Amino acid sequence: MNLFADIRSTVITCLEAMTAEGILPEGLDFANVAVEPPRDASHGDMATNAAMVLAKPAKAKPRDIADALAAKLAADPRIAGVEVAGPGFLNLRLNANVWAGVVKAALSDPAFGKSTLGADKKINVEYVSANPTGPLHVGHTRGAVFGDALASLLDYAGYDVTREYYINDGGAQVDVLARSVYLRYLEAHGQEVTFEDGTYPGEYLIEAGEALKAKVGDAYIDKGEQYWLEDVREFGTDAMMQMIRDDLASIGVKMDVFYSEKSLYGTGRIEAAIKDLDDKGLIYRGTLEPPKGKLPEDWEAREQTLFKSTDFGDDVDRPIQKSDGAWTYFAPDIAYHFDKVTRGFDELIDVFGADHGGYVKRMKAAVAALSGNSVPLDIKLTQLVKLFKNGEPFKMSKRAGTFIMLRDLVEQVGSDVTRFHMLTRKNDAPLDFDFDKVTEQSKDNPVFYVQYASARVHSVLRKAAEAGIDTSDLAAADMALAASEAELTLAAKIAEWPRLVEIAAKGHEPHRIAFYLYDLASEVHALWNRGNDDVSLRFLQEDDVPASQAKIALIRAASVVISHGLGILGVTPAEEMR
């Protein structure tokens, strides 16, 4: 149940009646009529802009429409009062029993907050997609957490979600990986090796080298690349992907599909995708203009095969074949997205690091061309994570061995803290991550603050049990016994949850969930604190079981919503603090 949507449809019904009565002209568009929580509590529980939006097309004064609409709305049993305010806003006050209904719904309806917005549409969320050449580091972590929370959010909002990882196992970097594994293999056989430029010196390959030795013995020693490269490439890629899967699992990310770039080669899939574009007249041979400004030193004009991405908003056409006829990386990317389209997804989302910002336009152009503009592609960029220790910037250096890996984060601060904190910022804003502050148990730490609210509610439930108060059917409580202004404020915040889910899902912005949870937790704490001064606001009322049950029902509803929200973020709700 979405209270705001319910009231909005009531407003629309009233407007339609006004049209029928001739108060409003025929054919008005009500799409922009909104029912929202007011910014200022003194403006009541909800506000609608209907009169102002419609004044111009209806050629009427906002006040006149507002007065007529107010009279109709006042007849609704849920609405306790209607006022015309400001330039023509209608402020609505709701009956207390409406809030009681919200609390009961949150307690008894497991789908409270879930939405049908997605209408079961198939949506593909591609994220992480790190090269299979090593373990995941901090930068990947943000993309992993963001993409995963976004996928969960869309699932909650009624989409049929597929979580997908694209394995870049088709390019030169996996050859580099193979040679590096080979060196570790020689090392495992007791040879002295040196890691020159163009190889990966990371120690994480030692294990792979030993595993290779265990598998093939000395078969590859003193042999040329042609004997072992292909096999070691596959062996190394598999080992790295296993490592990456373990990393992802440690932070609660589980993909539905791992899609191999290599599987596109030699199978005609790239050719098929390019042919689709060619059939649409979007492929041609040509020469690109040199880039403006600083000219690369070895620049020279060359004819190559180009995709006419400028037809779809890109700045220049993009090469899909090198001058020697080999595919550029862009060609398999096109084929991969073509495959997503042909698999029947209604919408696509790619989550990239900010350094890939330059590829957004060409990918969108490709998907628009391949799908005939029928499949929207949204690309979300995650900005850098700036690490701190004790407030001091922490510089990462591969050479000094201070490069922070995902597993370091999980070991030091845990999955829950990492995930929540990474979602306390918009994806396109840089994020500060302080190892010490994120684990601090204080009000200043949003992770702790939200968890503490959840724990407090469970603490009350435990105390209620000790006092012999039955809390097995809180939805049946008489909510009139928890209807003070302070208590209704919390109920109103709970009522915003379903609406917030839809806003966050529409915008592909999971951080809104984290901010909402903070606000909701804040209301829980505020109510708790008021119990210090005002005994009537305490959750456990001595010798008054029905009142206790009503008050517990209220905060229990809040904790249920916190659980739902944390679930979307992939964070385990706390039942007690330690």
Next chain:
RNA sequence: GGACCGUUAGCUCAGCUGGAUAGAGCGCUGCCCUCCGAAGGCAGAGGCCAGAGGUUCGAAUCCUCUACGGUCCGCCA
């Protein structure tokens, strides 16, 4: 030279896609906490929403230009 992202309180950031007097935390100032729910609570000060134009009943939000910061810029993956 160009593209993309950003610019909101001293600091770190929200701002529900165009609504009412722009919010939160930290920091700051003041008050409260011997006990029954203080790993604190309440209140206050603090803003030309980077700047300038434009769109309209109405702009932090949309458009144009400018300034500053970040990312990126022919076959690299």
